[in-house]
Amino acid sequence: MKPLQIILLPFSVVYYLIIILxxxxxxxxxxxxxxxxxxxxxxxxxxxxxxxxxxFVILLAKIFLKEGIKVSIISRGYSRNTKGLLTxxxxxxxxxxxEEAGDELIVIYNHLKEYGKLLSVLVSExxxxxxxxxxxxxKPGVIILDDAFQHRNIARNIDILLFDALRESKSNFADKIxxxxxxxxxxxxxxxxxxxxxxxxxxxxxxxxxxxINFGKPVSVCSYKIDGIYSSNNVQxxxxxxxxxxxxxxxxxxxxxxxxxxxxxxxxxKIEFDDHHSYTLQELNTIKGIxxxxxxxxxTEKDFTKIMHFEEFSSKYxxxxxxxxxxxxxxxxxxxxxxxxxVL
Numbered sequence: 638m639k640p641l642q643i644i645l646l647p648f649s650v651v652y653y654l655i656i657i658l659x660x661x662x663x664x665x666x667x668x669x670x671x672x673x674x675x676x677x678x679x680x681x682x683x684x685x686x687x688x689x690x691x692x693f694v695i696l697l698a699k700i701f702l703k704e705g706i707k708v709s710i711i712s713r714g715y716s717r718n719t720k721g722l723l724t725x726x727x728x729x730x731x732x733x734x735x736e737e738a739g740d741e742l743i744v745i746y747n748h749l750k751e752y753g754k755l756l757s758v759l760v761s762e763x764x765x766x767x768x769x770x771x772x773x774x775x776k777p778g779v780i781i782l783d784d785a786f787q788h789r790n791i792a793r794n795i796d797i798l799l800f801d802a803l804r805e806s807k808s809n810f811a812d813k814i815x816x817x818x819x820x821x822x823x824x825x826x827x828x829x830x831x832x833x834x835x836x837x838x839x840x841x842x843x844x845x846x847x848x849x850i851n852f853g854k855p856v857s858v859c860s861y862k863i864d865g866i867y868s869s870n871n872v873q874x875x876x877x878x879x880x881x882x883x884x885x886x887x888x889x890x891x892x893x894x895x896x897x898x899x900x901x902x903x904x905x906x907k908i909e910f911d912d913h914h915s916y917t918l919q920e921l922n923t924i925k926g927i928x929x930x931x932x933x934x935x936x937t938e939k940d941f942t943k944i945m946h947f948e949e950f951s952s953k954y955x956x957x958x959x960x961x962x963x964x965x966x967x968x969x970x971x972x973x974x975x976x977x978x979x980v981l
Contacts, residue, residue, distance in 0.1 A: 645818035653815050656823055663789045670792040671765045675709075675772050676779045676979040677793040681786025683823045684812060686912055687888030688799040689837040691741045691939070692963035693859055694783050695748045697797075700973070701779050702752045706980060709771035712783035714739035714760030716913035722761040722770055728754035735942045740913060741783070743942040748962070764791045779980045786831075787822055794979045798831035799859075802843040803891065805836070828852045833975055835859050838966065839892040840899065845967070855975070858967035863896050864960040866935060869951050876935065876957070877901035882928065884936040884956075886914030893937055896959055902935065916943055921950045928954060935959060 662668040680697065682688040698708045714725075717739040725731065725738045726746050735743045738760055749756050757775040761767030764782050768791060771780055785791065786798060804812060815821045828834070834849050837859045849856050865873045881902040885893050890909060897904055908924060910916075921944065928934065934956040936944060941958035945951045965972060 642814070642818045646814070649815045649818035652817070653824060656815070656827075660789070660823075660827065668790070670790055671768075672792040673768055673772055673780065675768070675777055676795075677768065677782060677791065678779060678795045678797065678976075678979075679782045679785040679788075679793040680797045680799065681782075681784050682799045683786065683821055683825070683827055684800075684804070685816075685820045685822065685888070687804070688801045689839060689859065689861075689963065690784055690799055691744055692861065692961060693797075693799060693835060693837070694781060695745055696859070696963040696965070698745075698749055698756070698781055700976065701980060702749065702755050705755065706778035707755050707757075707775065708752075708779055708781060709757045709759065709768075709775050709777040710742075710745060710781045710783060711759045711761060711764055711767035711771060711785075712739065712742055712745075713762055714742055716740060716915060717760060719760070720762070722759065722763070722766050725758040725760055726750065726756060728757055728775070733760075735946065736915065740939045740942050744938050745783075747938070747942075764788045786827075795833070795975060796831045797833055797835060798828060798854075799835045799837055800846070800849060801889070802836050802838045802846070802858075803841060804889070805846045805848065806843060828854065833857060833972060835972075837963075840895050841892070855971045856968065857965055857972045859963050860966040861892070861896075861961045861963055863900065864962055866900065866902075866957045867960050868957055869941075869945050874957050876933065879903065880905045880929075880932045882906045882908065882924070882932060882934045884908045884924065884934055884940065886910035886912060886916075886940050887937055888912045890937075893959065896961065897935055905932070914940070916940075916947070918947060918950075921947055925950065925954060933957060 701708050719737045725733050725742050759767045764785050812820050833855045839861045866876050881904050883904050936958050938958045
């Protein structure tokens, strides 16, 4: 245990008591939930980021969109420089820049924009306000809430809870303690509120965690596949035997590095920033100074949505992004049955 964690443990106890009281008040009906006629699905986790909510939200939305069912996706819009309720995509055009919407929603838009008027994407700190606007204006067949497990003031038909398989396999002390001393946003007992658990294996193969099975909830497994490495012009690029500078601003870049290695890229340097990092021209100029002849830069799709707007950098230098997609690799039927009960 790190010294700072020891110092913060008393605050974690206080936070635990607050969360237990809050959940009790919701469970007993003292704190009210706003209900909607439209089916609502929440995708979330009980730990700090990195569980892969964005690829899973895209996967989930496609299930409905392919059936011709209109979908509204609502997220807080992490790292955005705006506030309040805003429309990111109205079915016709992208309304906001990455810094205004948050990087993850631009990634969602990029993957789903082909569905046009069947899709709407909104940002709102209040999921209730977002759902009210979506239901009134876009009239979706289903509303998907990104990162909303803790937002209990909005009622939902399905709670989907994601866990990162690699993190579960390591099971360090911080993942057993609540904030601010640890990584948990809620105690593990809160898992009982979920309807289904998704173990996200990403690019690795893990058996289903006994800990997750023991919660008595259905468990499905999500995995990632590599769609390719792409340029700013959306042209696929072969990185085999290329010297790569790996650039990322995500919680845990290990799966990102693994994907580059699987594509036979030779990582010669790793540059890591905090999750949702907002890049500056000075930082990109520093990276440019590191870049040598015959070397390329590969970043995540989320990071690229922000870097591409520095056109003098993204158009002149060999920077590419990794494009991935998620799929259900185990117990797909269980998830589909749960979804069918409310929408399909």
